[in-house]
Amino acid sequence: MKVKVKVKASFSFYKLSRFINSKAYMDLKDKANFTPLVKRMKDFIKKGRVKKPLKPITINSRRKRKSPPSIGGVKPLFDTGKLVTSLKYDTKAKAIKGVHYALHHKNGFKHHLTGKIIPPRDFVTQSLANYGTKQFNKDASKEIVQLQQVLRRVFSRKLSK
Numbered sequence: 001m002k003v004k005v006k007v008k009a010s011f012s013f014y015k016l017s018r019f020i021n022s023k024a025y026m027d028l029k030d031k032a033n034f035t036p037l038v039k040r041m042k043d044f045i046k047k048g049r050v051k052k053p054l055k056p057i058t059i060n061s062r063r064k065r066k067s068p069p070s071i072g073g074v075k076p077l078f079d080t081g082k083l084v085t086s087l088k089y090d091t092k093a094k095a096i097k098g099v100h101y102a103l104h105h106k107n108g109f110k111h112h113l114t115g116k117i118i119p120p121r122d123f124v125t126q127s128l129a130n131y132g133t134k135q136f137n138k139d140a141s142k143e144i145v146q147l148q149q150v151l152r153r154v155f156s157r158k159l160s161k
Contacts, residue, residue, distance in 0.1 A: 019154055027091055028147045034089040036139035037128065038096055042084050044127035048075030051126055052119050076121055077105055096124075 019025050044050065054076050062070040062079060072078030086099040108120030137144070 016155065025150075028143075028150055030091065030094060031089065032140055032143035032147045034096060035143055036136060037131075038087050038089050039139060040131055040135075041096075041123060041127045042087055045075070045077050045084050045123055048072070048078065049126070050076040050078075050121050050123050052076060052121050077123055 054074055059074050062073070068080045070079050071081050077083055083099055083102055083105070086097075086102065088097055089095075090097045104118075106120060106122050106124060109118050110116070111118055
């Protein structure tokens with residue numbers, strides 16, 4: 001038995017270009033790209049993988065301090081947790097943002113009380129250095145699926161009978 005089927009599909013490149021240049025698409029794409037990167041940076045800091053270990057004097061001062069209590073112990077850039085929890089992707093600014101001193105830690109700075117030079121601990125570059133495509137796809141899968149669903153919905157083809 002033979003069945004003849006005729007399928008017609010319409011596709012508008014104009015509609016595609018309009019959607020790809022829209023704010024809705026850009027927001028979804030940015031979220032799919034940057035949300036996993038922020039998650040990676042947070043995990044990297046929490047696990048204590050930031051290079052340039054703390055000096056013994058810093059560890060001792062953390063232990064002696066009563067307020068705010070240290071939750072990171074000997075982990076660089078993870079003392080109270082404020083830096084880690086502040087890292088977020090800002091969709092309006094299209095940038096990863098954090099507390100004001102995050103940039104100081106990334107670039108190094110002169111301590112305001114002691115005057116000592118604090119070495120840079122570039123947690124951004126360090127956390128992304130070993131972040132391969134396979135791991136990124138795994139971390140971004142939820143956001144990528146969301147983006148694909150929107151694209152399918154926007155560009156669903158109508159088949160003729």
